[in-house]
Amino acid sequence: MNSAPKFDQFIPEDLTKLAYQTFQEGKKIFGVAHKTLSDRLTNLILADRQEGIQPLSQETLLKLQNGMKKLAETEWQDSQDGIYPSETLFDNPWGDFFRYYPEVWLDLPKIWNRVGAKQYQEFDTDIDRQGYPSYYLQNFHYQTDGYLSDLSANLYDLQVEILFNGSADAMRRRILKPLKDKLAKTDTSSQDARILDVACGTGRTLRMIRSALSKAKLFGVDLSPAYLRKANQLLSEIPGELPQLLQANGEHLPYQDNYFSAVTSVFLFHELPPQARQNVIEECFRVLQPEGTLIICDSMQKGDSPDFEVMMDNFPVLFHEPYYRHYATDNLETRLEKAGFTTIEIENHFVSKYWIATKPAI
Numbered sequence: 001m002n003s004a005p006k007f008d009q010f011i012p013e014d015l016t017k018l019a020y021q022t023f024q025e026g027k028k029i030f031g032v033a034h035k036t037l038s039d040r041l042t043n044l045i046l047a048d049r050q051e052g053i054q055p056l057s058q059e060t061l062l063k064l065q066n067g068m069k070k071l072a073e074t075e076w077q078d079s080q081d082g083i084y085p086s087e088t089l090f091d092n093p094w095g096d097f098f099r100y101y102p103e104v105w106l107d108l109p110k111i112w113n114r115v116g117a118k119q120y121q122e123f124d125t126d127i128d129r130q131g132y133p134s135y136y137l138q139n140f141h142y143q144t145d146g147y148l149s150d151l152s153a154n155l156y157d158l159q160v161e162i163l164f165n166g167s168a169d170a171m172r173r174r175i176l177k178p179l180k181d182k183l184a185k186t187d188t189s190s191q192d193a194r195i196l197d198v199a200c201g202t203g204r205t206l207r208m209i210r211s212a213l214s215k216a217k218l219f220g221v222d223l224s225p226a227y228l229r230k231a232n233q234l235l236s237e238i239p240g241e242l243p244q245l246l247q248a249n250g251e252h253l254p255y256q257d258n259y260f261s262a263v264t265s266v267f268l269f270h271e272l273p274p275q276a277r278q279n280v281i282e283e284c285f286r287v288l289q290p291e292g293t294l295i296i297c298d299s300m301q302k303g304d305s306p307d308f309e310v311m312m313d314n315f316p317v318l319f320h321e322p323y324y325r326h327y328a329t330d331n332l333e334t335r336l337e338k339a340g341f342t343t344i345e346i347e348n349h350f351v352s353k354y355w356i357a358t359k360p361a362i
């Protein structure tokens, strides 16, 4: 057994908290600085880009700042309550961030061309587009090659952290408390738990689940081979059994009925058209054991916070998100009930929303 000393055994709690706050603040400053500069450049090149964009009021900006602070407090508290070790709060793909940051800038002219030409289904000729649903073949966020290249997979985590001013991981981690609570309620021990992450992307959520449930059997599916390759690389860096990753559509999960103790899905639903959202929910219901729980994390929706509605209107204009407008008013609770889920709890953290839905016992 490896008895390596734990990070926080030697560091007083207050110091760890201060380090965490500084770390978050650093990521925020970096995100804001990057966006300010790249937005200025983009507005110079694409003069009509601001059309349809509403400016954020000082009050909204202040509320955003407060929301971020509150999220960080919750993050810290969950680590103190033993949901995950405090070193999880500092987990960041630094190597990739430094290595690929210049690529983010180098990719910008390609994005300008795409936006200028309103060309949002543009893929390199050597990318195989066979077998994917048509709704998926998009340059989501205007990104080069959509989800279908190694370049896109290498830039993704960095781009999402910039987008959320360093809070993307903190929002993903909010699935861990309900996940652990629900498993505890069904007396599922960590090593018996089978957890599937649908649309696992580069594996950030699986990595977090591994840190909170070191013995659980983890599974991930995604449609993108490139993102699965990246997930495999990042997940093999951490201790514990390697999650089983499969290329699959969340609408047709390649697993038997009643197999998983829990299913999670982070930042997928706003990128699906309405019927696909329903299909994914129904598949999650099918593969869950009775009393198993589905946890969906995605963007907040209209009605969750009137203060942020302007941001929700701007988002699909600033980033290519063809299904976001419908998502923002879609009633996922009704969809979950239609699939058969009974107990549905809802949480909001910063600009994200969480549906925690349980399949009834037999």
Ligand SMILES: C[S@@+](CC[C@H](N)C(=O)[O-])C[C@H]1O[C@@H](n2cnc3c(N)ncnc32)[C@H](O)[C@@H]1O
Binding pocket: 136, 147, 160, 172, 198, 199, 200, 201, 202, 203, 204, 205, 221, 222, 223, 224, 227, 248, 249, 250, 251, 265, 266, 267, 268, 271, 276
């Ligand atoms: C916004 S990313 C979210 C990735 C990851 N869950 C995260 O937290 O960053 C959306 C992901 O969903 C995947 N995806 C989109 N539609 C899918 C579908 N129908 N089935 C499986 N994966 C899908 C994409 O390939 C991409 O990796």
